[in-house]
Amino acid sequence: MTRRTNRLPWLVVALLLLGGLIVTGMWAPEFVDPPILENVAKDEYGTTVGGLGFFQVPGAWLGTNEYGVPLHQFAAQGASIVALPAAIAGMLVMALATLSGLVRCADVPWLDTVLQVFGELTGALPRMVVVVVVSLLLPYDYKYLLPIALVWAVLASPAAMDEAAASAGRLGGARFVEALRAHGFSATRIYLYHVVWMNLRPVIVRQGAEVMMQVVFLEIALSYLALASNSPSFTHAENMHSWAELLYLGYSAFLGREMGHALIASLILVAITAVMAQSFRFAARAR
């Protein structure tokens, strides 16, 4: 009999990080500050060699880019690009996984078959190719991450649905429900509390959190692709700056530019996203 682990700290961390992401995104400036050339690093000949580092400029705690624009504004705008689409995609996956688990327990063969066919079809599609095609199909002036995130969630859902259905199957499926019914529990309590909350929660929350994290990384990947090819981004308008831009600026640190702080800042943001997903996972464990 193993020791009971405390899930509360993980839940607090997960909610704080998610809340921070959403609030930061909500308070992000629509346009970043204009360039201030005093905020840049120069060599002895007065040539710009990069931005200034963490806390070197008042009000720019993440430093600046090579034009003197504070990077925390990039981080906030990046949060506003990813926060809601990632959360919505995670919730969609959670809803589909819940549905799949419930159908397995409710013993509705035709609906189970429909979900399995859906899972087989969507699971067979090459995820990145579909995402790129959908990105290209979106109208030129429609630059939002949400449709891409939803497509990603649908394509990621078969794995979550399979796992939830397998968990429900391990419970005993309809036999488990029957046993609970014999104990006098109502259908609502059986399905929502005993099946979903008590047993499917770890699977559902983990899959939802993973998809949230994947959507953030997808946005970074797509934006980085656009930056590298000097093309307009698929996921946000021109006035917005993705976290990919921090990563792109950070990459120039390897070329001798003084942009190491941008690299560190972007990696911290990526790490925060990963920690948030892991915290949700730990918080939802069975014990």
Next chain:
Amino acid sequence: MSGETLLTLDDLAIRTPDRFLVDGVAATVFAGQVTAIVGHSGSGKSLSARACMGVLDVSPGLVRGVLRYPQIDQSNLFEGVHNQGMRAQRRLMRATRKYRGGYVTYSPQSASSALNPGRTIGHQLAIAIGRRESRPNSVITAIRDVLAEVGLPPRASAALPGELSGGMAQRAALAIAIAPQPRIMIADEPETGLDPVLRRVVNELMLKVAEYHGVGLMLISHNMDTVRRCADHVVRVGHDAPDPLATDTPAPKRREAP
């Protein structure tokens, strides 16, 4: 208290569109006594037992039958359900929900179905204890008492079902069934998946607990040895159900636990 009639089931007939699943089953459960339901696999033993709790989920379903809990009410709980289809059966399920888990409890075929793998035994016992007519002063003490009654150590309350052995899980399932202090306990083949020694231990334990609390036990089994040893009354389900008394040796009823 012993000998009171707790449940009467008469002339139960349930059918699918093609055939009768059970036809003419009658059973009575008395306080402190064991009523065994015997029959071959698929003969409708479990279906009859579920019908005793008002759980019917076959279409078109109930054709005939009378179900009474005389200690609560003399009325026929199946009234208005005959030949009325799934909707009426769901109504019956809702109406009888208050009795299930309190007046009558159910221990399913395998402990894995009875125990919720996502919650500790203690948590599940606390829910079951919460269904008692009178709440105990201390739930923790009540959990410890119930565990002791089925021979489990107090630390079992912190365990998840997956951390228990087969025998311990079966004992835990029994603890959950007796925790609400029911009047009737329906045990659906409680020995499934257990080795012969453990099978006997679990059976004896169940009998001891049922007798101690004056619970009417409805035991579903196709193990004739168990039935001969435990049952006060036998109900045969199905046309070719075996007769537990059709043997040369006299029935050695209720031996002491080894």
